[in-house]
Amino acid sequence: MSNVAQRSNRVLIVATIMLATFMVAIEATIVATAMPRIVGELGGFSYYSWVFSAFLLAQSTTTVIYGKLSDIFGRKPVLIGGILIFLVGSLLCGLAWSMMSLVLFRLLQGLGAGAIQPVTMTIIGDLFKLEERGRVQGAMATVWATSAVVGPLAGGIIVDNISWAWIFWINLPIGVISIIAFMVFLKEDVAHKQAKIDYLGSVLFSISIVALLVMLTETGASAWVLLSLFAVFVVTGLLFLAQEKRAPEPIISIPLWSRRLIATSNAATLLAGMALIGLSTILPLYVQGVLGRSPLVAGFTLTMLVVGWPLAVMLSSRFYKAFGIRRTLRVGSLMFPFGACFLLFLTPESSPVVAGAGSFFMGFGMGLISLTSIVLVQDSVEWSMRGSATASIIFARSLGNTLGATVLGAILNAGINHYASGAAAAGLHAALNQPTGLSTLAADPAIRAVFNAALHWSFWGVVVVAVLTFFTTWLIPVGPSQKREGAAVASEAASH
Numbered sequence: 001m002s003n004v005a006q007r008s009n010r011v012l013i014v015a016t017i018m019l020a021t022f023m024v025a026i027e028a029t030i031v032a033t034a035m036p037r038i039v040g041e042l043g044g045f046s047y048y049s050w051v052f053s054a055f056l057l058a059q060s061t062t063t064v065i066y067g068k069l070s071d072i073f074g075r076k077p078v079l080i081g082g083i084l085i086f087l088v089g090s091l092l093c094g095l096a097w098s099m100m101s102l103v104l105f106r107l108l109q110g111l112g113a114g115a116i117q118p119v120t121m122t123i124i125g126d127l128f129k130l131e132e133r134g135r136v137q138g139a140m141a142t143v144w145a146t147s148a149v150v151g152p153l154a155g156g157i158i159v160d161n162i163s164w165a166w167i168f169w170i171n172l173p174i175g176v177i178s179i180i181a182f183m184v185f186l187k188e189d190v191a192h193k194q195a196k197i198d199y200l201g202s203v204l205f206s207i208s209i210v211a212l213l214v215m216l217t218e219t220g221a222s223a224w225v226l227l228s229l230f231a232v233f234v235v236t237g238l239l240f241l242a243q244e245k246r247a248p249e250p251i252i253s254i255p256l257w258s259r260r261l262i263a264t265s266n267a268a269t270l271l272a273g274m275a276l277i278g279l280s281t282i283l284p285l286y287v288q289g290v291l292g293r294s295p296l297v298a299g300f301t302l303t304m305l306v307v308g309w310p311l312a313v314m315l316s317s318r319f320y321k322a323f324g325i326r327r328t329l330r331v332g333s334l335m336f337p338f339g340a341c342f343l344l345f346l347t348p349e350s351s352p353v354v355a356g357a358g359s360f361f362m363g364f365g366m367g368l369i370s371l372t373s374i375v376l377v378q379d380s381v382e383w384s385m386r387g388s389a390t391a392s393i394i395f396a397r398s399l400g401n402t403l404g405a406t407v408l409g410a411i412l413n414a415g416i417n418h419y420a421s422g423a424a425a426a427g428l429h430a431a432l433n434q435p436t437g438l439s440t441l442a443a444d445p446a447i448r449a450v451f452n453a454a455l456h457w458s459f460w461g462v463v464v465v466a467v468l469t470f471f472t473t474w475l476i477p478v479g480p481s482q483k484r485e486g487a488a489v490a491s492e493a494a495s496h
Contacts, residue, residue, distance in 0.1 A: 016185065017123065021143050023171050026150060026154070031052070031167060034167045038051075042102065051102060052106075054110060058108075062114030066115040078115055079116065079120065079123070080182055085108065085112030085115075091169065093165075094163075118394045158170070200247075201252070204240035208236040213402050215229040252388070260475075268369060271468050272366055274408075277408075278404045278461060282412065282455060283358075284301070284302065289455075290455065291346075292448075298352075303359075307360060308365075310367065312365070328368060332368030332372070333470050336365030336470060337470050339358045339364070340463045343462060362466070369473060370397075407461065408461050411458045412454055412457065415454030415456075415457035418454070419453045
């Protein structure tokens, strides 16, 4: 049993967690801004997408493994180890001499990043009671919102005035400070046991998930390559399930993941991740290519997403007090499809405010779904399983992002091919691959009409997935124990 809640300085630990989380959160936006410059210097444009995919593949695959290791060895050593791996990867990324080497070092960086989010969220679950977690998760949500704004700005300043290597090396001082702070402030007593790490299960799980994610991200590959990846996914997946049933310390506890609360929470989180990534990738295309607005305006519409999310998280304690956890989750999740429906009413003459409103409501709904699912899952298990349970939620969201980007991208391509003839479709695809292609589309009424109709197919996809998310949240059980905790929120909130 851990005494982390009794012996730690919670304020300083939360500050350190925010610092470590910021380091990972800003990585995506700052790298995206600098990539055109990096490709220009290193060459190898064919590896462009893999600079991002390698990081996400490694991060998604290892999330569950780190969650289990934190249950066995404690949060502190696993988290510090993950940060160290992340820093080594960051150092090497800045020293990369080719795109292939950069991809390999990003893979290493992702292996470390896989520990940071699930373990830090598990620490919050250890340190704070359910009624306190809303305020803390609200602070954490502001980290992601801030990184979304600061990342592109910092990336632009760095590549314009310093070497692009510093977009990676900027992590080094932040990471070192985080490690020192965790070593000093985070105190935990873990009842160490003779645990046998399920190495075979880890390898099989990693191979299976990597095969799945590569298959989803490389949909343009030949049929035999995709079939081979699918075969690897199925075979290693079955072998993994067989291994987990007989392993004394399985990486994924089948009985744990089979619990109704965890299974339904993961399903809702996966679907929400699909819808949200669809919004994030498709809405900027519409604002620029159909509405004819600038990238800045397109960014504003998505900024409303990162305004709604942390706002919902920060207000969650009040919602728990006023309505209880069950109503907060179910009525709050209605905001998710409500916001998605705004997309269906967009026309070439619409104001970007309509798109921004849809983003805000979807972000608000996601904030309530995400936080409530996490706190319910964390409170449903004992300390020794909390890391695995928390990691399952993070993994579901990551997998949902990958599935959503692939499925909704395929729907968009199908829409383009449906509404445009062969030559027009080819011209539209060619325009989308040009730096100024979206402004060209917006200036041509005929092509813009095709693009508008095709994007609405994807919008319908987002709405359908958002509605499925809403109904899935109704399957999440909120039993008497959670209802009592909801009542405790009221008394706790009243005392603050």
